[in-house]
Amino acid sequence: MDIELPAVRSNAETVVEEDLPPSTVEYLNYRAIEHNDWDLDDADLFEKAAAADLDERDYGIIEVERDEPLLRAAQRAGLKWPFQCRSATCAMCVGILKSGEADMDMNLFLEDEEIEERNMRLTCVCAPVSDDLQIVVNAIQMPYAREIAQNRG
């Protein structure tokens, strides 16, 4: 008797996050923007940063696995990005995504407008989606971020 087996895709055919190469993440410390009198909205912000001979605390590039939070990858690289709860309930780890895509797997703090219009991301729960991205970190130093951190939750 012939038995019809269900169609099953082998693992080799299934593209999952772990199969993708790490994302290249270029970061810039908000403090360096202030210190150099740059503007967060400068179109060439990261070009200026790359040319400014900043130390790795303020500017650099790290590789981040597709399922790895940006904050954890930064710590693995020896960087000291700010954080507090590590569970998406504060704004201490907030960054501003300037290009590329990065998704949070949870969010108990930011409002939709802050994610969609201001491009804010909680780096403790945010993993890269695109092959490359640029993010301003230590954005808790921004007046707006400080204000919501103090007044919300």
Ligand code: FES
């Ligand atoms: S450390 Fe609190 S939300 Fe990321």
